[in-house]
Amino acid sequence: MNPDVISFSYVLKDQHGAILDSSTAETPITFLVGSGAIIEGLEAPLTTVALNEKQEVIVKAERAYGLPDEKMIQQVDLKLLPVEEIKIGDQFRAGEDQQAPIVRVVAIDDDKVTLDANHPLAGQDLFFEVEVLTRRPATESEMEHGHAHGPGGHQH
Ligand code: ZN
Numbered sequence: 484m485n486p487d488v489i490s491f492s493y494v495l496k497d498q499h500g501a502i503l504d505s506s507t508a509e510t511p512i513t514f515l516v517g518s519g520a521i522i523e524g525l526e527a528p529l530t531t532v533a534l535n536e537k538q539e540v541i542v543k544a545e546r547a548y549g550l551p552d553e554k555m556i557q558q559v560d561l562k563l564l565p566v567e568e569i570k571i572g573d574q575f576r577a578g579e580d581q582q583a584p585i586v587r588v589v590a591i592d593d594d595k596v597t598l599d600a601n602h603p604l605a606g607q608d609l610f611f612e613v614e615v616l617t618r619r620p621a622t623e624s625e626m627e628h629g630h631a632h633g634p635g636g637h638q639h
Pocket of ligand 1: 639
């Protein structure tokens, strides 16, 4: 039997209760189980929780965006950066290429700037409130494409 396609809404908070992201029932996320479209630690509970009931799901950093990697933090000369003004928290792409990683300015020390290419949520435990709206077997064309179709999924 084909794996499921699941539509859900969510509110994502950090450990201090600040809302980081959300998606309502009008703009759900729809994904194919096993396709890697959503973080591992969230996928498993979504396959089992009751439909149309709000559920809390806590995802440890290791099963969310991973732990920060020291090697992804680098200090560079300020004059090498293609920007006029810079402040902590600024984000930019570390190259011309669309695939180049997004880096964040985490420290400025005279003419040296520390850049962090880790995912902004690396190292953070994530606190979700989720509601599964629909759960159904994937269609043959979804299986072929490797992603979910319809509202909240791919439209084509
Ligand atoms: Zn498709």
